[in-house]
Amino acid sequence: xxxxxxxxxxxxxxxxxxxxxxxxxxxxxxxxxxxxxxxxxxxxxxxxxxxxxxxxxxxxxxxxxxxxxxxxxxxxxxxxxxxxxxxxxxxxxxxxxxxxxxxxxxxxxxxxxxxxxxxxxxxxxxxxxxxxxxxxxxxxxxxxxxxxxxxxxxxxxxxxxxxxxxxxxxxxxxxxxxxxxxxxxxxxxxxxxxxxxxxxxxxxxxxxxxxxxxxxxxxxxxxxxxxxxxxxxxxxxxxxxxxxxxxxxxxxxxxxxxxxxxxxxxxxxxxxxxxxxxxxxxxxxxxxxxxxxxxxxxxxxxxxxxxxxxxxxxxxxx
Numbered sequence: 001x002x003x004x005x006x007x008x009x010x011x012x013x014x015x016x017x018x019x020x021x022x023x024x025x026x027x028x029x030x031x032x033x034x035x036x037x038x039x040x041x042x043x044x045x046x047x048x049x050x051x052x053x054x055x056x057x058x059x060x061x062x063x064x065x066x067x068x069x070x071x072x073x074x075x076x077x078x079x080x081x082x083x084x085x086x087x088x089x090x091x092x093x094x095x096x097x098x099x100x101x102x103x104x105x106x107x108x109x110x111x112x113x114x115x116x117x118x119x120x121x122x123x124x125x126x127x128x129x130x131x132x133x134x135x136x137x138x139x140x141x142x143x144x145x146x147x148x149x150x151x152x153x154x155x156x157x158x159x160x161x162x163x164x165x166x167x168x169x170x171x172x173x174x175x176x177x178x179x180x181x182x183x184x185x186x187x188x189x190x191x192x193x194x195x196x197x198x199x200x201x202x203x204x205x206x207x208x209x210x211x212x213x214x215x216x217x218x219x220x221x222x223x224x225x226x227x228x229x230x231x232x233x234x235x236x237x238x239x240x241x242x243x244x245x246x247x248x249x250x251x252x253x254x255x256x257x258x259x260x261x262x263x264x265x266x267x268x269x270x271x272x273x274x275x276x277x278x279x280x281x282x283x284x285x286x287x288x289x290x291x292x293x294x295x296x297x298x299x300x301x302x303x304x305x306x307x308x309x310x311x312x313x314x315x316x317x318x
Contacts, residue, residue, distance in 0.1 A: 027051065029046060030046070032046070036101075041291070049290065054284075057288065062091075062092040073106075074263060079101070079102050079103075082099055082101075085279045085280065086280070102268060104265070110208065111207075113206055131169040132175075133167055133270060134168055136168075136189055136191075140166075210264055211258040211262045224244055227256050234260060235258060262283050
């Protein structure tokens with residue numbers, strides 16, 4: 001009897017060791033907590049992250065510091081999983097909370113941003129699943145719900161409103177379907193807010209250069225705080241901003257020097273602010289890997305035997 005129990009314990013220990021090694025050195029599972037990456041990823045989906053996509057970041061960074069085996073470059077439009085770049089109370093990078101976003105800026109790239117750090121770079125506009133804000137009259141709310149039901153556009157909820165209009169977000173394909181349906185029934189009553197935003201801020205677009213290793217960037221009033229945060233959080237410098245001037249080690253600075261490669265991350269859903277507009281540049285040592293595969297997909301709020309998206313099980317992520 002004791003010998004049988006011992007065998008079971010050895011088998012369980014062996015299985016646990018295999019799972020632990022698999023998570024540390026190959027793939028790790030993640031849960032998508034929000035709608036920020038729709039339609040590429042839906043809220044509640046469970047995915048696998050390939051830790052070798054950009055080279056394996058050596059586990060236990062608290063003991064071995066940062067090293068990456070067989071390092072590979074991150075590619076533009078990759079959906080990347082990384083640790084929170086601004087979670088300072090937690091000193092060890094690999095123990096910080098996890099984010100997922102699409103990489104739209106590589107080291108050395110130049111992106112054009114408005115005053116709210118929304119990127120208007122043409123490459124970003126080409127992302128097919130990126131969602132934008134659209135407004136429509138409040139009295140059309142019932143018609144909107146009917147259209148969404150007929151077109152099988154699920155999980156789309158109202159994102160905001162003003163005195164006269166409600167606001168939702170749609171991908172370009174979803175908007176195309178809605179536009180075709182409304183034209184058949186008397187005309188389009190939805191209009192994109194993004195075009196209005198671009199017109200309103202087009203006169204104050206700024207060229208944002210993504211820092212790369214051993215690069216020097218010029219300091220302007222509009223990027224001083226962003227650069228200050230990067231220097232303090234990731235470069236180990238003493239820096240502060242006073243009256244739109246960046247001070248490094250107590251001296252005013254017109255240029256900054258960087259020792260790491262950085263990336264600019266963006267949500268598909270423009271309403272979601274859990275991307276570089278919130279936490280700034282993401283250094284390479286915070287990157288865990290590339291979102292590789294959806295292994296489970298189910299609509300939130302559905303019963304035990306309902307809401308499964310069978311066509312998304314074990315599908316690759318784009």
